[in-house]
Every structure is written in C-alpha cells, then in structure tokens.
Amino acid sequence: MSSPKKQSKPEPAITESSSVQEALDKANHRSGGKGRPTPSRAEAEAAKRRPLVPSDRRAAAKAQRVKERAARDVEYAALKSGDEANMPYRDRGPVKRYIRDFVDARRGIGEYFLYAALVFLVMTLLSNLSPWIAIVGLVLMYLTVILAVVDAFVLWRQLKKRLVNKFGDQVLNTRGLMMYAVTRAFQFRRGRLPKPVVKHGEYPA
Structure with missing residues (x-):
C-alpha cells in the first residue's frame, strides 16, 4: 500500500502592499534609516518643477x-x-613666495624700466626743439628694451637654478613661473602686490 503524498506547505503570497513596503524599507536603509519621512509624490513633483534659475x-x-x-x-x-x-x-604657495622674495631682493633693469619710458616720452615731446633729441631718445629706448630683455633672461636662469635646488626638478613642471617672475620684475617696487617683505640683497635661502 503506497504511502500518501506529503502535501507541500503553501508559500505566503506576496501582496502589492508588502512589496511596496519592502521597497520603501530598502530606500530608507540606503539613505541612512527612517530618520526622515519619505517625501510624498506631490513634494517630489514640486521639487522637479523648481526652476533652475532664480x-x-x-x-x-x-x-x-x-x-x-x-x-x-x-x-x-x-x-x-x-x-x-x-x-x-x-600668489599662494612656497614656490611663488620664494620667487617674489628673489625678485624683490635683486636689482634689475626692469624695476626702473617704466621710469626710463617716462623719460623717453618727455624726450619725444621735446623733439620739436631739436630732431637730435628724438633720435637720441629713440636709440636709448631700444637699447633699454634690449638690456631689459637680457636682464630678464639672466633673472630666470638664476632663479631656475635656485628653485631646482630648493624644491627639486619637479618644480619646473609648474606652468607660469617664468612669466610670474618676469612680470613682477618689470613692476615698480612700491607698486608690487603682494607687498615686498625683503630688502635689496636679502635673497631667500
């Protein structure tokens, strides 16, 4: 006589409400728990309709x-x-601060270039008195420009060696250092910003 078949227990049916509640519980778990109420559909739609511009x-x-x-x-x-x-x-960082101190400690032609340009302008205005004044002023102006460019080249060579010794070869990968130094060197000392904190001859270590 064959034994009766074992009847399997029916699995509990998953209703729509339980699945929705389970989804809400998972969402609350991902957001850190049920510390805050779940926004309603009206609130969510209102947030979406909020304008991106004032x-x-x-x-x-x-x-x-x-x-x-x-x-x-x-x-x-x-x-x-x-x-x-x-x-x-x-202007931030130890590298830029070192560049400023080095430029401010050094006397260069660029520091007095604007003064020289003012003198050349006056000589040009006085050219009506004598054409030689204009010629001499023009020659001196071009000579000053050439000397200032050479001085800026020497400045960068000296500064580059000091930067490598101070901060290593990787400092040369920073863009704009040469322009930062040369631009400051061609400014009035009193008009430089940030303000100089060293005197002439007080080179940084």
Whole structure:
C-alpha cells in the first residue's frame, strides 16, 4: 500500500502592499534609516518643477556682483597685508613666495624700466626743439628694451637654478613661473602686490 503524498506547505503570497513596503524599507536603509519621512509624490513633483534659475535674475546678478566685489576686496587686503591664506590662488604657495622674495631682493633693469619710458616720452615731446633729441631718445629706448630683455633672461636662469635646488626638478613642471617672475620684475617696487617683505640683497635661502 503506497504511502500518501506529503502535501507541500503553501508559500505566503506576496501582496502589492508588502512589496511596496519592502521597497520603501530598502530606500530608507540606503539613505541612512527612517530618520526622515519619505517625501510624498506631490513634494517630489514640486521639487522637479523648481526652476533652475532664480525668478528675479536682476536681483540675483546684483547679489552675485556684490559677492564677487567682497571677495576681491578680501584678496586685495590680503595682498597688502601678506595674508597668504586669502591671497589669489596665483600668489599662494612656497614656490611663488620664494620667487617674489628673489625678485624683490635683486636689482634689475626692469624695476626702473617704466621710469626710463617716462623719460623717453618727455624726450619725444621735446623733439620739436631739436630732431637730435628724438633720435637720441629713440636709440636709448631700444637699447633699454634690449638690456631689459637680457636682464630678464639672466633673472630666470638664476632663479631656475635656485628653485631646482630648493624644491627639486619637479618644480619646473609648474606652468607660469617664468612669466610670474618676469612680470613682477618689470613692476615698480612700491607698486608690487603682494607687498615686498625683503630688502635689496636679502635673497631667500
């Protein structure tokens, strides 16, 4: 006589509500638990319909200009006071600080180039008195330009060796160092920003 077949227990049916609740539980688990209520469909749709640009563009642009002006004021004050943390990004870091100190400690032709240009301008205005004044002024101007370019080349060669000895060969991979040094060398010493902190002859170690 054959034994009766074992009847398998029926598996519990998965209702739609339980699957929805399970999905919500998983979503809450991924977001860090049920610490906050799940947004309703109306709230989610309202968030999607929120405009990406402000309604009052003129007021937003004015507020942005005020914010940018305040940031520039902070940077300008930092350039004058030496607060490197608030300086523009181009002036931050030990490499840029070393370049500034080296340029400020060195006497170069570029430092006096604008003074010489002013003299040449006066000589040009006086050319009506004598044509030789204009010729001499023009020759001196070109000679000064050539000497300033040569001096800038010498400056970069000296500075490059010091940078490699101080920071290693990888420092030369930083773009804009030569332009940063030469641009500062052609500025009035009193008008340089950040303000010089060393005197002539006080080269950085």
